Amino acid sequence: MIYQGKQKIWSDYQKEIPDNHWFYVRSCIRQSFFPASEHYFLKICRDLLDRDIYESAHHTTCGGIAYHCDTIPQETAMTIVARQFALMTEAGYENLVTSCITSFGNYTEILETWREFPELEARVREHLWKSCRREFRKPVYLAHASDLVYKLRDEIAARARFSLVDKETGEPLKIVEHIGCHYSKMFPHKGVGGAEYPCVLSGMAEAWGGKVIDYPERRHCCGFGFRQYLVKANRGYSMSNTYKKFESMEPYHPDVIITNCPGCPFFLDRWQYVISEQEGKTYGPDGHGIPVLTYEELAGLVLGFDPWDLGLQVHQVGPEPLLDKMGIPYDPSAKYNGLDRKKLMTPGLPAVLKCC
Amino acid sequence: MEKKVLYLLNMGKLFDELSKDYRFKEGFKTCINCGTCTAICPAAEFYKYDPRKILDIVQRKDDDEILALLKSETIWYCGECMSCMTRCPRKNAAGLVIMALRNLSAKLGYFTCSEKGRQLYPLTKVLTGNILKLGYCVHPDTYKYEDHPESGPVFKWVLDNKEEVYGRLGANYGRQGTGALRVIPKEDLDELQAIFDETGATERIDFVEKCSEQKAREMGMTMEEYGKYTFEHCSRGHFNDE
Ligand code: SF4
Ligand code: SF4
Secondary structure: OOOOHHHHHHHOOOOOOOOOOEEEEOOHHHHHHOHHHHHHHHHHHHHHOOOOEEOOOOOOOOOHHHHHOOOOOHHHHHHHHHHHHHHHHHOOOOEEEEOOHHHHHHHHHHHHHHHHOHHHHHHHHHHHHHHHOOOOOOOOEEEEHHHHHHHOHHHHHHOOOOOOEOOOOOOEOEEEEEOOHHHHOOOHHHOOOOOOOOOHHHHHHHHOOOEEOOOOOOOOOOOOOOHHHHOHHHHHHHHHHHHHHHHHHHHHOOOEEEEOOOHHHHHHHHHHHHHHHHHOOOOOHHHOOOOEEEHHHHHHHHHOOOOOOOOHHHOOOOOHHHHHHHOOOOOHHHOOOOHHHOOOOOOOOOOOOOOO | OHHHHHHHHHHOOHHHHHHOOHHHHHHOOOOOOOOHHHHHOHHHHHEOOOHHHHHHHHHOOOHHHHHHHHOOOHHHOOOOOOHHHHHOOOOOOHHHHHHHHHHHHHHHOHHHHOHHHHOHHHHHHHHHHHHHHHOOOOOOOOOOHHHOHHHHHHHHHHHHOHHHHHHHOOOOOOOOOOOOOOOOOHHHHHHHHHHHHHHOHHHHHHHHHHHHHHHHHHOOOOHHHHHHHHHHOOOOOOEOOO
16 A cells, blocks of 8 residues: 555554454463453454454464573574464464564564574574474564454444443543553554554554543553563562552543553552552552453453453452443352352452452 | 683673674664663663663673673663663664673673572573473463462462363363463474574573572572572662662
8 A cells, every 4th residue: 555645654653454364372471361361352353253363282382481581592582483483384374463462572573683684584494494394484464462453443343232431421431551562662663553652452442432541651661571570589670660650540540451461461450459468559449459451351341241251350450340330240159150150269358459 | 611701711702792692783783872761761760770871881892891791780670671672762772782681691601690690590490491391481380379479369269270260261271272271282392392402592591500500509508499599589789779
């Protein structure tokens, strides 16, 4: 497509996202902390919106977290990713969609580095052949799963049973969107809206009836910091960054936070719990926190799926105030059920943070 | 290790070594010392860390100063968020330069000279262990609640009821096939091991372990004590307000 004038300027912030036929790679963190999000991403795209998304049983971690904790050499990380490309090629796909933002950043960085230094790509091809006897074509399109949901946002809106509107007042809900750093801070042209105007999440929130809040620390990191969270001795870094964000957004009274990185919702949720235990402070009304959702969970709620099937019970901050505002029915007694409605012992309760 | 140190003494060109790293090639152009990276950096706000200074030291190409960096605490403070990469007016990426410095520090064994650098031992053990044994970087089977009390009572509940909770949430925990938390087949784990052997990761893991064993001996600790200590202990002096 040829863009002119203002359209040309804004074309830097657009991203072409193919409509169909994707090879899907999962996220270690999303699988561990929000497994239902991946399940519902596939359910929504495949079953509801009839898209072809393929998963290979043979794909593995991309190694991104080990790479950003400096525990494996760059060529190791590249060869693991090259193997994923080989699985994609063998399955007959050319569009790759990642569940994880660290993976998305990792894949993007690798493709960009190879573009600049073709000799390195050649070396990695050799490594892959020697170690796995595999060959690959590079993906034609690389997207994060939130790009795809962004692309499908209007189709989701057309099927919505609930919207991001306070059913009592009729006012749009106030949404904080938090974009994972590795989505577009490294290579702005690879994300929808770039690093300056990322609209991948705000586009969804607005299409589903919400109003996005702008606040001073909107683009500040959640504080994962890889080794800064994973090593117990360093976690003050991680919590301090989350604290800074919450103090900054507090005056705007957000109803919900949505995120596209699998790690961010975990940290923004759990550090609220820790801040409440340590400081006695909570950021939502009446001792509640601000619910932090993945974009898949938000899409699922809008579409009318059961909140407990979507996995909202595995967040430490209770989602009930949000569900009540949106007018979504739920069965409190089923919240902590296991498989086939089996009753399980319920989790312990935090000392300060109200969870239901 | 001795061989590596000798090689280094003969060569005396740490800057040249750094320059071979593709992250360095990508992340280091010319720094005009504007301080934008430091202003935006989440690590600089809390830690005694200044990416501007690091870029400046590196561009002076002084081996003694670079050697001091490789042995320092400061190169381990960065969170690799890459916020700096967006903003630098000269298209530097302090985060990528840090990755190259850390890689060289690990490669030459200097990481054991600093408290934060020594954390490479527990990180390597857990993360590369997870990749090679399970095919994941992070997995609930090796994520212990005792090490992660911040994950809250709700995650303790998840871990205590893994089959039930993951089963209900549509995961394929502990089974073959596709799906979240599936068991990654042995043949795929073998390929990961072959990639590690081919690309230098196996050698790196062994070297990090050897250097750490030596340091543990110097500190009078068993490896178990050393692993726990490096994972948990935080001395005073790392933060801006200390
Ligand atoms: S922002 Fe770029 S030019 Fe400015 S101090 Fe940092 S690295 Fe140097
Ligand atoms: S990558 Fe490191 S140096 Fe750059 S902004 Fe993030 S923490 Fe600071």
